[in-house]
Amino acid sequence: MPRPVPTPPEDAQARRDVPPVICYPTDSLQPADLMRYARFRDAATPVARHLVPAREGGAFRVPAGGFFRITCVEGPQVGDLNLFNAANPVERFYSGKTRALHGSHLSLGERMWSGFPFLRPMATMVADTLGWYGRDAFGGRVHDVIGTRCDPYTHWHLSGGEMYHHCCHSNLTRALAAEGVAGSVSEAETLVHDVLNVFMCTGFTEETGQYFMKASPVRPGDYVEFFAEIDLLGVLSACPGGDCGAEHSSDSAACHPLQVDVFETPAAALGDWTPPPVNGYDRSHGR
Numbered sequence: 001m002p003r004p005v006p007t008p009p010e011d012a013q014a015r016r017d018v019p020p021v022i023c024y025p026t027d028s029l030q031p032a033d034l035m036r037y038a039r040f041r042d043a044a045t046p047v048a049r050h051l052v053p054a055r056e057g058g059a060f061r062v063p064a065g066g067f068f069r070i071t072c073v074e075g076p077q078v079g080d081l082n083l084f085n086a087a088n089p090v091e092r093f094y095s096g097k098t099r100a101l102h103g104s105h106l107s108l109g110e111r112m113w114s115g116f117p118f119l120r121p122m123a124t125m126v127a128d129t130l131g132w133y134g135r136d137a138f139g140g141r142v143h144d145v146i147g148t149r150c151d152p153y154t155h156w157h158l159s160g161g162e163m164y165h166h167c168c169h170s171n172l173t174r175a176l177a178a179e180g181v182a183g184s185v186s187e188a189e190t191l192v193h194d195v196l197n198v199f200m201c202t203g204f205t206e207e208t209g210q211y212f213m214k215a216s217p218v219r220p221g222d223y224v225e226f227f228a229e230i231d232l233l234g235v236l237s238a239c240p241g242g243d244c245g246a247e248h249s250s251d252s253a254a255c256h257p258l259q260v261d262v263f264e265t266p267a268a269a270l271g272d273w274t275p276p277p278v279n280g281y282d283r284s285h286g287r
């Protein structure tokens, strides 16, 4: 039996009319110095190119002060990105706090933050050819930090017990295990985390607040580029959903590879720049 909607209190409207406040105003954060990063980028040289095959994952490493670019190469394709501190995979991307700080979708100058107790910028977006997209009539935007990553466990529930092995979660797990970071596939799986959905176009429905996706506006040649604030190990999955216009967690969508280019900035060009230190909180938690 569904419960009846409770009778609204007399001041219901007054309570609804209270204006919202931003949970985490970022005014006190040091803004990304995009001009400085642009000077680094001018001096940087390409050092590696990786092709992540369709419905697979791939790993790449970026030295601090360098850059990585993810490019759509053959057709509209969404990528699920994990980032780790290359020297310590326990420090990894924290999509929830990144979302709390910057909003549901990332844009130019915004950071990918690591989790506790590190909580520092890992990467900063410095270029985005989809920067024109903004917010569409459905409330959709690109590059979200809402979605978690498609995974075989949710799929198992929703499909009535199907086994599907090329969800982003599995692609990231296999790629990480192949990189030798963990001793086994099951150990690697514990390090995989919620992603940045590169090129994915998503939002929440107005009525039910459900997470929606729609065909990505990305086209071959489009790219998004990040400055590496620390030494990074990246893992990227070319989502089995392709442009995520219809479904994921299956082999039915048209799916394409993604290209990752890595650039290194010479020490002379970096000058006195240094990676951000780990978080300064003393970790006593008041005890």
Ligand SMILES: [Zn+2]
Pocket: 080, 149, 150, 167, 168, 169, 238, 239, 240, 241, 248
């Ligand atoms: Zn996926």
